[in-house]
Amino acid sequence: MAMVFNHLLDLDLSHYSTTTTESTTTGDDDHYCNLGDWSPVVDWDALSVHPQENFNGLLEFEPNEDDNDHHMNLDSPTTLMVEPPVSPFSDDVKGLRLVHLLMAAAEAMATDNKSYDLAAVILVRLKDLVSPNEGTNMERLAAHFTDALLSLLETSARGVVGGLHYKQNHHLHHPTDVLAAFQLLQDMSPYVKFGHFTANQAIIEAVVHERRVHIIDYDIMEGIQWASLMQALISQKDGAPPPYLRITALSRPGSGRKSISTVQETGRLLTSFAASINLPFSFHQCKLDSNETFKPSSVKLVRGEAIIINCMLHLPHFTHRPPTSISSFLAGARALNPKLVTVVEEEEQKVEGGFVGRFMDTLHHYSAVYDSLEAGFPMQGRARTLVERVFMGPRIVGSLARVYREEGEGGSWGAWLTAEPGFQPVNISFANHCQAKLLLGLFNDGYRVEESASNKLVLGWKSRQLLSASIWTCLETN
């Protein structure tokens, strides 16, 4: 609670006149909007065109009554010297109201103050106000967050414990919808390509003199990343023959529904694609059990091959993988002595304030994503809505579930790798960085890329960091 009311100044409610209060905006991002110009004083007159009516709406509930005779005269003009904003039905005001409701719901669910029935009531109210398919960015975002909180509430209130039992999203979208959404996501934003291209560029640079390359992919999905890598390997400049590429994809029991194709299907696609471009290629699967413990010994190795570990954790992957699975993979991978480890993940801020603080930060994160899509494609509302439904919605549910269970403590895998023995950072090359910039240039200029560490590129929208790609190695000498 404290963090919201830091800036509310004392309101002398006992008298009707109050002195003007200075606005105490924190942010200095003035070029966005002038909400901060509004003095943070309660406007008892309500911010509407008909202040009288609205107060009577509160105090009297005879709908037929002629309100003007006996209304409350609370609107002494000396009350507040606030410049009233536009009508209360404007987007900003509604947006703010939704944010407040979401925050109130998050607070009601925060671990030290559980009031599940209050949270439920707030969420029901929110559901009345928003829809995932219509309205402004904020409204649609609020709809997804509301659904996410509701599913969280359902599991918590029924005492289901965390651990590996993430509430998997059974958003059984029609496969054509998923495909369409995936295509749109790629076309409308750099989120997918940024990760793939940065990783691929680093891989290409690392395997330039290698005859055999073996990539172990944590979550291959449709294998789009490898199609472009294969093409790059084929078209190496100095005319040398391409290396023999092997890809081992991790597969999980029963996960076929989550992506469009199963791992086998992906393998077949990649194999035929490689054949079509004359790239020597073979595909393997490494089946994980339900605990998702990675056993390095179960990967078939060939002498002389350079091992690449690829770990994509962000869009378009639907759900967050359990941290135990990821850590088991990365730690196990170390035993294979990989030449390169590429990790692409959502960038998280370290935030105070417990669940509520991290909830608000997650909200901020996704609102930046929504904004970025809208900025590039303001007219394509339905397309964006589809992408949001197929991809963002499930990720929001997963994000909040993690935040609620306080897993990962806001730490990134990059940080984990830094701390973990055996992993050294690998510098991002100048070429890689340039490529990223070029990629972003194809989209809206609100996107930024920066090197936040020598081995890490971060993609952001305006001031918000969203996605990071980092490169590592386990070899002693590189």
Add this chain to the structure above:
Amino acid sequence: MTSVDSLYNNTLFIFFTQKSSMERTHLSPYTNHPQTTTKQPISHTYSDPGGGEAGPDNDKWASKLLLECAQSISYKDYGKINHLLWMLNELSSPYGDCDQKLAYYFLQALFCKATESGNRCYKSLISVADKSHCFDSARKLILKFQEVSPWTTFGHVASNGAILEAFDGENKLHIIDISNTLCTQWPTLLEALATRSDDTPSLKLTVVVTSTMARSIMKEITQRMEKFARLMGVPFEFNLINGSNKRLWQLTKEELNVQEGEAIAVNCIGALRRVEVEDRGDVIRLFSSLNPRIVTVVEEEADFTSSRFDFVKCFEECLRYYTLYFEMLEESFTPTSNERLMLERECSRGIVRVLTCDDEQNIDSGDCERREKGNQWCERLKEHFSLVGFSDDVVDDVKALLKRYRTGWSLAHDRTNSNEDSGMMLAWKDEPVVWASAWKP
């Protein structure tokens, strides 16, 4: 267009959003608010994780928020006050479930308290009610309420029983009725008088109207009562006295038309609480001066008096009582009942008056509404009267009455005096709600 991003870089502030007028016109008060259809299942699911454990976590959300707000008001924590008022405004509705309704009506009081506008609000509530009250709707309301709940009929049956027994053998009867029952109590009494084995006595009924709103309604009643008495064959005289212009205790025997040779009964249902606290002793002294055979007192069991200088305590008691009342109404009426809605609205005046009106100031309109519990009234009445126990016949009549209603009603033993009889207590789900007693000088 401003970016959503910017919303977070600036100060968040709370403002008092009003429900949009769009929402209100879409709702007819007599259909279910769309929220209610989803609200019920969710609150049952989530407030009962293990199956009905009691404890702070399972308290209703509305009472938690309301109490927090009341406390914030007493600490003058303006930030919290704003936030809670905003939340209550968002979540409350007069058409929702009990929680939402309580939130709605108590929000009004909290708002008035925070802005110190209680007196004005109360006055406007009174004038609105005045304009919209009419005999037909009031009568329909009371009769419907009596049909579905013994809340009022309990007091009638108990009082009538005691009065009839006290009048046994008399034939010039004079009942001084200071109540809010709109005379719905008397037809059964008239019937009982008519069917008495000996000669039918004559009855003079003097009704003292204290509530400002009832005045217009009472004229209609005069005619009906006289007609009914004629039908019953009971010699009948009906007088209406306006007791609202002056303090009740200032009435004289002459004004009340008390004559020699009459057997007097004073019937006081839901009326003592409408007397200003300081005047209550004087009113009881007045009763005593009339030398009645019996005084029947029926009051709702709540204490808004001893805590009247402590806002939070008074608020807690108010909330407790009205929560019971609203829950009782919800279970007694059908979900789409107009009458229930009207009864709930009537509460808003009482709530605002008790919690936000400054008693010091002269409020000439309306009634005091500060209830006291049975044992408190006993203390007052003991100075001039002594308690008469209800006879077994009367108790049986009351029990038979309760059987006619839905389950949940019972007679509770008065907890304070288990040895001494101190009246009868109607209980709903084992909570005492209405207290009835009979006294003689």
